[in-house]
Amino acid sequence: MADQKVAAYICQGCGLGDRLDTAALAGVAKKEGKAALVKEHEFLCNADGVKMIRDDIANEGVTHVMIGACSRRAKTEAFGFTDVAVARANLREGVIWTQPDNDESRETTQEMAEDYIRMGCAEAKKMMLPMGNPAAATERRLLVVGGGVSGMTAALEASRAGYQVVLVEKSGQLGGWAGKLHKRTPAKSPFQSPQDTPVAEMAAAIEADANIKVYLNAITSKIQGAPGRFEAEISVESGVTVTEKAGAIVQATGFSLYDANNLPELGYGKSANVVDQAGLETLATAAKGSPIKRPSDGGEVRKVVFVQCAGQRDDSGKHLAYCSGSCCSTSVKQAMYFKDANPDIDTVVIYTDLRMPGNGEDFYRSGQDKGVIFTKGKVSSVEAAGNQCKVNFHDLILNDQTAIANADLVVLATGQVPNSGVDIDSKLKAEIAAAAGDNSLLEAYNASQAEGSVKPVSMLNLNYRQGPDVPQLKYGFTDSHFICFPYETRRTGIYSAGPVRRPMDMAQAMEDATGATMKAIQAIENAGLGRAAHPRSGDLSYPIFRKEGCTQCKRCTVECPFGAIDEDEQRFPVFNESRCRRCGTCMGACPVRVISFENYSVDTVGSQLKAVDVPDEFSEKPRVLILACENDAYPALDMAAMNRNVYSAFVRVIPVRCLGSVNTIWINDALSNGYDGVMMLGCKHGDDYQCHFVKGSELAGIRMSKIGDTLKQMGLEEERVATFEVAITDIERVPQLINDYMAKIQEIGMSPMKGF
Amino acid sequence: MSENYSNSFLREVEERVEEGHWVKMCMQCGVCAGSCPFGPHWAHPPQEIFMMIRAGKREEVLTSDSMWMCTSCYNCVVRCPRKLPITHIMHGLANYAHRLGIAPKGQPTEHFATLFWNNLAETGRVNELKLSLGIYFRDGFSQGIKNAMAMQSVGLGMLKAKRLNPFELFAPHGVKDKSGFHAMLKKAREIEDRRKPIA
């Protein structure tokens, strides 16, 4: 701290020089911001301006730079100094582009700009240049759990990139579900006929690969650590347990077929001639190229009926609600087993929507060309009658309640159920509610555990505070919630791939596993450099924890959206830096404020809001603090400014990493410093949440719901703190929200807390 | 019931109906049904006929009036996403039903089409006068007179416009090589019957 030297630079370009008294701003930076060096420049972002700053860093010993120019989102490269801490005061988008260019507004516009200079200087002073995670570890091996096609792909692709792999498969051989297939659906032009599966070839390649170590009949009985330093206990059926180190993990635990025993109405279990898709593969494999026989009596098969969506796309709640995406092509493939062998065998596929996207259309056409009959219909029941079955269905095209009475085989296209292990969220949710004072969920959860019912078996056995498996998104799939970022599971360094992530076919699983491996390798590399993973990739800051102040309240360990924080024996939090995504949710959660980041802390924000000049209650100049999510609300404000959408000159905006990082002390400080209100602008939460840190905005909502008491104690109206869900496209709505809120503040009057 | 949704009728159509091998390729989008100028007059539009064939509804299909509604406008053909030659399949099905003798009784287009072919086959060229008289007199002599009287103004107009020749009845247009022409058609029919035998 001793050698800290803050320099403030004020740009006069883009109209800043015309609209603002930059000399006065410089004065503010000097006097109030206590900047050691203050310079104005007519065009700060050009080569000359940037060089000036660089020279000061090199020659003047500047360690902290405050740039009063445009938004932090603009000219990022020009002002991207990596050797000093940089704060940006947003004078362009934040002030002159949102304020009317007229005489009446001149004074409030200047005041706004001066406050941002004060805030920028205050922030700069409290920032430190992040030095990288000191706990960085560099184990570069990849652990792959699951030896099906997804897992084998991950292993082979990682090896090809030069990484070593430990592959753990619970059964006695590699191949998984794909290993049981007679043939696969085609993955290459001309997409006309079933192909051989790649299983044997891949298994041989793995065996021949010195980079890949395989454990068969084995599970990961315990995994602890973090990216770059995972330690996995691998228990082999023989009773041996070995420990392997890994830098990252790919979870490729696959799927199980939905249990057709749940579908007695479709004849399963009532006739040996009703099989699921796996059953048909078994028959096809067993036939070894000769005609597939009727299971009940070994008789000739002359007619096969495929029932699509069996126990799927179900809205009754009894079966799978989703579509498994691959069963249509599988049925076409299986119908071809018969048609290719003997075109005289009748094959009928009864479907409601045939779902064969992309080149699947070629495969569909090929099926038709081979004489497979497709009929849009709904099967109501399958009755067994001797060695044949009667399939009752509604032909939706001919609007005919009809039946196929003489089916020798009926194949039910049941769906994929992910092997994702324990659903850890139900417990977590209960714990969060309990932390907020509602114990009912936790009690219910405990009761459900006590009943001794069949509990799902963990896939990974993570030794994590928040539970042994990767959180599930929906229906047990461990998919990412983010459309743009499909690999963002909530466990850093653990990437799921293949049908455990979402229902998919083999070609997709292989592509998916390759992508997951990419992310895993990247996690290894970044962990080694002490850098954050997505979405703050490259961020070298990490949570710094002051243990002496900690009250062991567990809020941080429970609320961390990424399960990055464990607990030690004394229930103190243990930060696993390379599992951390730097969202600051722990910082926001901490009631005693012992968690901070070098470049983002309770102080960097707190000192900014305190730096604002709050006029007295007779000034008719209220002040409202806006804490805005830096990814959505803040860009929305920027774009509103680009549109020159005007909003009140009495607000002061501070971007935050996530509303989850907002510590209630900021609200308290703002209100006790005389602010008239606090607006928090964050992302949508709920089922379709848009928070990039998963739960940040939701947690903020929960925390703020309790702020009412504090306000009451302070003698303040509830409306003085308000939270809004804002999207990045709300460029007209956000200015409107601000103005509406200001009107409300006007209505309830100035805060009585001013001047204390 | 036992033969529904089986290959048997579909196979029959594939083997014996012009362009019948396309029927299996229909994906039931219905664009043909919506594209036909006589659409509302079809009890079963083409796409439904294709489904009926695949469902094994032989009687219903072959005795249907629907195929006879085809005006040969090719709207369906150019719009079909699977490029089915629907016009020809409809012609083929009608022809097959006609050959089997199970087309609906008194189907007017069947009657006209037969007259037309026989008319052209006789001399090698169409005799328009005989053709129209044939139409008017299909339901007997007195109805024929009535029909002809009803269309008298049209006929007279055509006559006046030199677009109808009363002498066509006696000295019709025709090819010179009648024997070669007839032998050719006879042979063609023979081959056709061999290629597409009637059950």
Add this chain to the structure above:
Amino acid sequence: MAKKTYSFYPGCSSQTKASSFNYLTSTKSMCNLLDIELKEVPDWNCCGASIGYAEGGELPRITLSARNIALSEQANPGMDMVATCAACWLSTRESKERMDHNTQMRNDANEALKEAGLVYQGTQNVRHMAEVLVEDLGFDELKKGVKNPLRDLKIAGYVGCQTNRPFGLAGESFENPVYLDNIIEAMGGEAVPYDQKVTCCGGALAFSEPEKSQKQIKDIIESAYDHGAEMIVTPCPLCQANVEIYQGEINKRYGTKFNIPVAYYSQLITVAYGGSAQDAGLDSQLIRATKLEEIAKK
């Protein structure tokens, strides 16, 4: 431009005193004026038309066309075979495609043709007269020879089905072909836009399903009138006859007062090029094209 020569297949309706005699008359006049020589295919036979399917079946129908092409190849080698009738063109071209793409079909047809001492070789293109005008001459060339522009004449270009689908003219769309409009405009007339340009007139079933096909015609004429047309022009003899002849019937059935002349593009061109009403076969119209006749008098 040098004289162009084609092997000409007029078809049954374009014979002396047949239903589209006026098409033949005007085609001959038009070709004279455009310096096009037509060499008639000797001893041609009926194309079978699409309606031939019921009794004729597949191979006999194709054989009919095979005979015509074979005769054309024999008598007029090296020329394109050109038809004026839409149905003739379509049947012939379709048969050619079937035979060219299906060896068995070709062999079968040739087996039958042998009885008439002929052989199909597939050496000639089968084209419609409209293709000749549009592709071999072009609209600019057509425009050049106009002597009597069809000023102030509002014409609905009625393309119909069989010159349009399934083959159509190269580069034209099935739903909105513009070649006929372009010919009208090239002759100095005004092509009115209307929405029934490619609607089927039901001509194939005019005899067997008169009510249904007359409904088609009614819609076409109504739309032409609604959009200000004074006349309808078509490239198809069946369309021409059908739309012209049944106007009286339709008026009786629907209480309309249709009386719109229906002509061929060849008649327009003949008149625009300075031919007489008689050259253009206008004396053979059931509904006199009086405005066109007036222009022809100039």
Add this chain to the structure above:
Amino acid sequence: MTDIIATNQTILVVGGGISGMTAALEAAECGKDVVLVEKNPALGGRVSQLYRYFPKLCHPVCGLEINLRRLKQNPRIRVLTMAEVTEITGSEGSYSATVKISPRYVNENCTACGDCSGAVDTEVADEFNYRLGKVRAAYLPHKMAYPQRYVIDPSIIGTADAEKAKAACKYGAIDLGMQEEVVKFQAGAIIWATGWKPYDAAKIQPYGYDRYSNVITSVEFERLADIHGPTGGKILRPSDGKEAKNIAFIQCAGSRDENHLRHCSRICCMASLKQTNYVREAYGDEGKSTIYYIDIRAIDRFEDFYQKVQKDPTVTFIKSKVAKAVQDEKTGDVILHGVNTEGYHRYATPHDLVVLAVGMEPSVRGANIPAEIVADSSGFIEADPANHALFGAGCASNPLDVNRAVQSATASALRAIQVVNRVARVEG
């Protein structure tokens, strides 16, 4: 002159849409050097032109913001905009790429202050809004554009307008003498992420896209719903600016059709289901959406979304490929003709607006890529050893939704890394 430092350990990514950006970022965040080439003046590609994503209904520019932030702070990625790869020679581990860079007429001094735009009078078609509106001939492609730098439309070069723009700029950012450049550099592996383009709807003649103003495409509909679009987010129909409340969605407009695109484009069903939400968002119970479809392909968890839309009483599903559209000259309504094949019901239904769910075709078909490449019958790049170190990513490889395109791009990054790591091992 544009200087590019690249070696055989560099990865070239062609296309700066979400797939290309993803591939570039994933590789760069793994420590690899990347050159990212984009033909448009800004990154973001086609998803930046979408109003919302299915099934979350979140906004694509939100993910773009994150990707741009990743990109801005990553020194390993060199971005070239208005640039197109014209030639690729060499072999796996040692390619040489030739890139043509069109003049932007604006240099890096640009602060995006907008003064140039205010100075010019000429307006040009707004490409970002699918030409539905116009922009000044000195423009920022869109609000999120990166690089955040204006573009002078070449059509005004040499005119007084261009000089006015130049005079308005206080920062010397406008360089009217800028010339097309051709640069050549090395790369060990190439990721081809050129994405897709909407199938030319005018070719689907029966729907009259070229004749009827109230027949629009699904990508255009995205712009109508978007606040950054030509109507400021109001769903107004083109013919008369009337609120379009009764909207038809025609599926498989080009897709699954041997006359057009042989493949199923995968996303269109979901896109239309999503767009029914725009109608509801705008008009509540007064809105009416009708989806004409062959099969609803709401694959895997998307089924939830389909079921949700099915429960919306303002949305009707008709299993039918619409035969023909006709716009009524007087009312402007578009009447759709066809047959509901579920039980044979004929319809002729008027709608305020018809949205064609147009199919995806690869922006650059395999045959047009300046290198030998194995592509399928639709022009999508296949995964084939014969392609060596040229990898398809995203919609250049298959018609994919955003999620799958990003997966594919991530996978392609690993494939490229495998190559440059091999090069590194050899080069030491």
